[in-house]
Structure formats: C-alpha cells, structure tokens
Amino acid sequence: MIVGIVGGGQLARMLALAGQPLNFEFLILDPAPDASAAPLGTHMCGNYNDQALLADFAKRADVVTYEFENVPLESIKYLSEHATVHPSHHTLAIARDRMREKTMFRELGIPTPPFAEVNSRTDLENAVTEIGLPAILKTRTLGYDGKGQAILRSLGDLDIAWKQLGSMPLILEGFIPFNREISVIAIRGLQGETKFYPVSENIHRDGVLLLSTSCPDDPMQQHAQDYAKRLLDSLNCVGVLALELFQVGETLLANEMAPRVHNSGHWTIEGAETSQFENHLRAILGLPLGATTPVGYAAMVNFIGTIPKSEQVLALPGAHLHNYGKEERPGRKLGHATLRAQNEQVLLEGIDRLLTLAQPETET
Amino acid sequence: MIVGIVGGGQLARMLALAGQPLNFEFLILDPAPDASAAPLGTHMCGNYNDQALLADFAKRADVVTYEFENVPLESIKYLSEHATVHPSHHTLAIARDRMREKTMFRELGIPTPPFAEVNSRTDLENAVTEIGLPAILKTRTLGYDGKGQAILRSLGDLDIAWKQLGSMPLILEGFIPFNREISVIAIRGLQGETKFYPVSENIHRDGVLLLSTSCPDDPMQQHAQDYAKRLLDSLNCVGVLALELFQVGETLLANEMAPRVHNSGHWTIEGAETSQFENHLRAILGLPLGATTPVGYAAMVNFIGTIPKSEQVLALPGAHLHNYGKEERPGRKLGHATLRAQNEQVLLEGIDRLLTLAQPETET
DSSP: OEEEEEEOOOHHHHHHHHHHTTTOOEEEEEOOOTTTTTSSSEEEOOOOHHHHHHHHHHOSSSSSEETTTTSSSHHHHHHHHHHSSSSSSSHHHHHHHEEEEHHHHTTTTOOOOOOOOOSSHHHHHHHHHHSSSSEEEEESSSSOOOTTEEEOOOGGGHHHHHHHHHSSSSEEEOOOOSEEEEEEEEEEEETSOEEEEEEEEEEEEEEEEEEEETTTTTTTTHHHHHHHHHHHHHOOEEEEEEEEEEEEEEEEEEEEEESSOGGTTTHHHHHHOOHHHHHHHHHTOOOOOOOOOOOSEEEEEEEEEEOOOHHHTTTTEEEEEEEEEOOOTTTOEEEEEEEEEEHHHHHHHHHHHHHHHHHHOOOO | EEEEEEEOHHHHHHHHHHHHGGOOOEEESSSTTOOOOOSSSSSEEETOOHHHHHHHHHHHHHEEEESTTTSSSHHHHHHHHSOBSSHHHHHHHTTTTTHHHHHHHHTOOOOOOOOEESSSSSHHHHHHHOOOOSSEEESSOOOTTTTTEEEEOOOGHHHHHHHHHHHHHHEEEOOOOOSEOOOOOOOEETTTEEEEOOOOEEETTTTTEEEEEETOTTHHHHHHHHHHHHHHHTOOOOOOEEEEEEEEETEEEEEEESOOOOOOGGGHHHHHHHHHHHHHHHHHHOOOOOOOOOOSSSEEEEEOOOOOOHHHHHTTTTTEEEHHHHHHHHTTTEEEEEEESSSHHHHHHHHHHHHHHHSSSOOO
C-alpha cells in the first residue's frame, strides 16, 4: 500500500517510520527540499497548490492523509476528487477554522471558553464588551504554536492587536484561568470503531508545547473521551483526532481540535501498546485498530530551537530520543524525547533531568 | 553520523529503522537491487568483493558494521583498513568458522557438545569413533538456518554426507538431546561496558527459528550471561553478540555465536526498554548503552515462506507486525510478529493464535 502524506515534517516522518514495519510505502508532498520525512519515502517536492503535482500524487497514492491543518483546503478538496482522503476535507475545513470549530463544539454540547466572531473593529469592541478582558484575539485560520494571536489585557491593547491582525477573519476568545490543559488522542476506524489513549497533561512555554505527561486512570478520562467521541462520530472522521481541553475545576472546556497525529501524543510511540502514528495508518487503511493501553508511565519533552547532544539524552535511563534531522532555528521543534518508567516517581525525576537538558541556561 | 551496513536484508532494515529517530543515515551495501533495507538508506548496489565499491563505501561511512557472518572476510578486512568497523574482522573470522568458534568456547571454559575437525574421509571416521552417533556434520563456514549440514544416524549415512559436504572444511558435532535451546543477546560498548537481555527460549522448525520467547528471571540467565561476557571481553567486541546455548539438565552447552543483531532478539523492539538494534548502533557509535530491561512479556513468531494478511496479525491484541517487504519463497524469512502481554498466560494464548497464522494448514 502507498500512503500519500501532504506535508513532510516530523509528523509525516514518524508516520512513515511507523508504517515501514507494516510494509507501507510513502509519498511525501512538501515544497521543502530538506523536508524531515523526505528520506523515508518518495519525495514529491513542489507547492501544495501545484495542480499537476497534486494530480500525480493522487494517482500514485492508495490513500491520502495530511500532517497539518494549514495545507490549502482547496488542495485537499482537489485530492478528494481524485483519491481517498482521510480525514475528509469537511473535517479539515472545520478544524482549521477556529470559529467553525468552536461553533461545532457548542452545537455538540461541548463547553468552550466564551468566543465571538470578529470581522470589523466594531465587532471587536462589541466582543470585548460581551466577553470581557483579558481575552485573546486570534486569526480564525493558519495559526499554530501561539502564532497569529494577541492577548488583550486592557482596552489600550485593542489598537495594536487590530493593526497586527485586523486584515484577517478573527475570533475573540475569553482568557480562562485554568487548572491544567489536557488533551486526548482519539482514533476512529473505517467501520466507525473508536479508541482513546490516556489523556496527556500539557505544559507550554512561549505558546509552544514543552511537556506532555501521560495520565493513566485520570479522573477526567471518560469526560474527555466522551467529547472526542462526539466529534469523531459527528464528523464521520477516519483517523486520529486530537482534542485539547482546559480543565477548570471539574469542567472541561474545549480549546481546539486537530484531525491528525498530535505533538501531545508522541509519547505513545514508547508509552502505549500501539502508537498514534501506527493507529492513524491502521485507521485510514481500514485495518483493525491497535490497543491504546499504556505501557508503563510516559512523558514527552520537546526540544525547541536547540537540541541536546544525543549522548546526554541517551544516558538518561528510559529516555528515547527522536531527532527530526532539522536545522536549528529559534522556536523550531527539532526533536523530542520520551521517558518511560516503571512508576510515577521515577518518571518525575526523569522529567526534571530532561527539562534541564531541553532548556539550557541562557546567558543573561 | 553515517552508518555503513554490509548486507541489506531484514537485519539491516531494522537497524536503519532503529537509527532514523537518532538521526543517523545509512549506507546499505548489497548486491540485490530489491534489498529489504534499501529504501531506508542510500543503496550501494554491487558485489561484496567489488573493491572500488568497498573503497567508496568505507570513505562515506563514519562507522561500518555488517548484518551477517557470511560476507567475505577479505572484504571486512579491507574495510577495516579504510574505516572503523565493529565488530572487528578478528571477531568475524572466529564467529564465521564453527571450528575456531568452538575452540574458543573451549579455551574460555564454556562447555560445548563434543566436536572434531574433519578435513578428510579418514578424519570423519576417526571423529565418528570418538564422538559416536548420532552426530551432525557441518561445513565450518557459510552455513545458516540448517543449511550445509547432514545428520549422521548410522555409519551408512557417512557416504552420502561426505559426497554432499566433503569438498569443504568440516566439523563433526555430537548430537545432544537437550531440554531446550536458549540464546542470550549481549552488547558491549566502546568503553567495554556490557549489557544483557533476558534470555530467549527458541524453537526451530526445519532448521529455521520459528518462535522465540523472552524469559525474564530465567534460572539460567546469570549462567548464560557469564559465558557471553567472557566472549565479548575476550574478543574485545563492540556491538551486539548473540550466543546460542543448549540446556541439558543444569548445564549450558554453547552451540554458536553471532557478532550481530540476531533473530532471537527481535522481540526486544517491543519487549525491552531499548531494542537490540538501537543498542547495536549505540555501541558502535560510542553512545551510552540503553537499558535492556523487559517491557511486559514478549515473544516473536517468524513468518517463513508465507506471510499472513496484515489484518489477521493486527487483529491480535498486543501483536506487532514486521513485514520485511520480501517476495514469498519457500523457506524464506518474510517477516515476524512480536507479541507483548501483561502476563504470561495472555502471552501463551497469543502465541498459539500467532503460530496458527504463521503455519497455515498445508494440503495433504
């Protein structure tokens, strides 16, 4: 079977690594000549909206998937006319648009932080009056890792935020002080069967995920899972869907969803019976889904902007290094390490050591 | 780092898959255009004794290793003059020659079945008198998976065996009725540090490994490990070394060793903290060795000559499929599946189901 992946970053790379033992081949569509996933498949190097390239890609792939939401929607629609694409372009259209996404959450009875559509300066003022401050103004599409966002703390921030973002369709979201952020990685197969990993507890730094810790037997598991299942079923989604949630007291508020393998699920490579990557492939190819049961206690630390020496990471007991082979650049996700431990105490000690490696002391 | 592997079969393939997350690149030297490992690295397609190719290979690789013992020794010697090669050609020279190998076992105080060198028909008769029947006549080199062997049950078998094998240097080995066959996968790092996986219990069919079961806390663990350590240290070996042993009562008799990753260690991909493949790479690159502690209960079943449908294997809870992407051919190792379970009972039930898939009923 030949799997076509739109996007050739680390998510595509880990999908390809998960699929090689199952004897799948990969077509990687990515404009970057040095795309991280390129060495693990046939690299079709070109723009995402190059129709001749898309036609060839669709023809050669048995099934098409994508590794990120910001691929042009028109391209995925075009591919859907010429190949089997999972998750569908309908799912993508919703997931890539914060307004449609949050509206769907609301329609399915999934609580969210307060939000309002902002298409004009007047909309913004009305939204601020309705939602209150602090709030976050975000582009409806194309944002990731905290990009395309402005925090509004006082009315004085509106001008700068509007200047920065006002040319795009926007959404204003209430700023919710939460106890913690969790995410659940869910999978739905071709026959509609679903599976869920233990939720991850996530910690960000400068808007980028730094640490995800797997939480087996978490009290919010069933709650998070129920919301994810509503989304999967309502979208008729095939593949992995990640749902990020804020926990406020005993309430979960949906922040966003991603119809793809997700950074907060990287720990599943070592920390679950079947990884999110293998399960995404199993789902889109109509194969039986693999068990999502945890294997030991696991956590993942991202290496952002800089990556420690391999020998430093590998010297940590239970550490598993994933270096994406990307050039160092500030703010760029270059790799991650998963820690797997027999108990929680050992895991926590390991996380401390790994965080020290991930965040070298900066000169002041 | 660029790792050169001589031989591009499934062992090279799994080495490359283990090395990709560590951001190693691979050069695969193999004469077969469709070598199993070729898609995971740069394939240098040509004969193992093509000196121009070897020179180029040595120049491009930061470290060289090999995936089987039957590569021409002269080629490994040549590579050693132009590159860093682990394990050394000295180790290879001993391990690929049953006579030198068994002599080394004896010198290190590691018991073996009785054996004698056979270079002539007279030698063969003397050896049979000394060792008794039944016995096995084997070529000293180039044998694998039961090839290059003849069982002598009575004196009447000598003529046929001699006709078949007499043109090569031979060894006669006593046929030992054993309780079970076990193997231990051992690793030695650049600084001489050693690690050992839990022993595997191995079952063959028609001379080819069919089933390996990991045995955590096996009563023979320390015993097997001591022998492997003597060999590793004496050979000054860097990398993985597998030692196969027959257990007779409380005694272990060394059958053979292989200075490479080994089929009886494939279960370590899912069933150990660090796989034999990653640890071999860590060793030859001078990186810290990874923990060899078991993760759950694990066993591996080989798919020989035919491979079940993916969906049949993936439907088994805890089953992990490794399809080498090779064409079906009688007797050929086409793939394997590892089973990982929370307890021994579940493992045993899974093995039964997997063996049924691996050995479809043949028409009679």
